[in-house]
Amino acid sequence: MKLFKNCLLICLFLSINFNVLSAVSDKVNTDSEDFKTTTYEDKIYDPLEPINRAIFGFNNVADKIILEPTAKGYKKLPSPVQKGIGNFLNNLKLPLVVVNQVLQGQFKNASNSTGRFLVNSTAGIFGLVDVAKKIGLEQTQEDFGQTLAKWGLGDGFYVVLPIFGPSNLRDTAGMVLTYSTDPVNAYAVHQNEAWILPIKTATNAIAQRSRIIDEVNALRNNSLDYYAAVRSSYYQNRKAAILNTDDHAQTPLPLISIEFE
C-alpha cells in the first residue's frame, strides 16, 4: 500500500511537472515590441570613427595583401608543426598571464598557469608540446587590459590601431604594459636581440589569423558594414574575456520574440 502511495505521488508529480514545463515553454512572448526590451548595451563610444574607419581600411588592405595569404600558407603546414608553434607562443605568454591572474586575485588559476609553464617548458620541450593539458592543467588567459577592467577602469573610446587592429583606450594601455613588461621581450632587448620582438609579434598574428580565416571572410563578404561588425565583435569578445564567461548563460541575451507570418 505504501509503495502504491509513493508511485501515485510520483506519477502525480511527473504529470504536474511536465505540464508546467510545457506550459512555460509555450508561453513564449510574442509581443511585437519585445525586441526593444533588450538590456544589451550596443552603443559603443566611438568619437574617432572617421579616423578609425580610415585606419581600418588600411588594415583591411594590409590583411588582404599580407596577413591572410601568409595565414593561408601557414595553415598548409603539417598540423603538428602548427600546433607546436601555437603551443610555444602560448607558453611564452604564461609568465605575464600568471602576473595578471595574481593581480586579479585568481590565485587558483595563477597556480594552474604556473604549473602549465613549468611542465610545458620542461617535459613539453620548451613549450612545443602541451603536456600540461594532458594532466588536467587547462589553459586560461588574462592580460593587462582585463586586469585594468577588473580594477574598475572603463573601456575609454574605441580605437583602431594601425596593423594591430581594434582596441580601446584601456586595452591599448594594457598592450603597452604587456610589451614593456614581457620578460621575453626584456631578455631579447637586454641581449641585443631586439629583432626577436617583431618576429614574435608577427608569428603570433599569423597563427591567430590562421584560426579564423573562414570566420573573417564570412564577416567581410557578408557585412553591410564590416567596420561596425568588427567593432561589435571586438567588444563582445573582450567583455566575455573580462567576465570570464565560460558559462554562456551569462552572455547578454538578445530578447527575440518568435512570430509567424
Add this chain to the structure above:
Amino acid sequence: MRIFFVLLALCFFSKNSYADDVAIWLEKEIDIILQAYKNENISNEKRFLLIENTINSNFAGTGIAKFVSGDAWSSANKKIKKEYIKLFKRHLALNIASMMQGYSNQEYQLINKNYDSKNKVSLIDMEIFNDTSNLLITWRVKKSKDRFFIIDLLVADISLVVTKRSEFNSMLKNVNYDLKKLNILLEQQNENSYNKLISS
C-alpha cells in the same frame, strides 16, 4: 525523506530531458546542413538553397530581423517590413552558409545542454574539433507552439544577432533610420554575397 529525493531527481531529470530534446532536434538539423556540404555532387546553387530552406525553417528569422532593425522598425509600413524580413532572412542564410564554407568533415559534439528558465531559452554548446584548435559554438533555442527555433548563434563568445544589430544600426544611421533605403542596400549586399558564395 526518500520520496523527497525521488521527486527532486525527477524534477532535475525532466528539465534535462527538455534540454536533451532540443539537442536531439538541433543535431538532426545540423546534420542536414553538413550533409549538403559533404555531398560533392550538388552544385553550389542547390547547396545554398538547401541550406537556406533549413535555416528559414529553424531560425526565428522574423524575430531576429525585427530585433536587428531596432527603432527603424516602428516607422516603416507593412509592405516595407515584409520586404525587409524577406531580405534579412536571405542575408542570415548567406552569412551562415558563408561561415560553413570552410567545412571539411570536421567532427563535432554537443558538449553542454542547459535550460535558462528565466529567459525560457535552451543553450546548447557545440564543439567543433579541428587539427590545431577547437571552436566553440553556442546555440540559443526557444520553443514556441511545440516547435523549436534558433534565436541566436554564438561563435567564440560573439553573438551573430548582436553583431548584426550593431552593423545594421550603423547602416541605418547613414540612411536616417529609413528601412526602405536599408532594403535597397541589403538587396545589393545579398546579391554580392550570393555571387561570391556561388562562384567559390
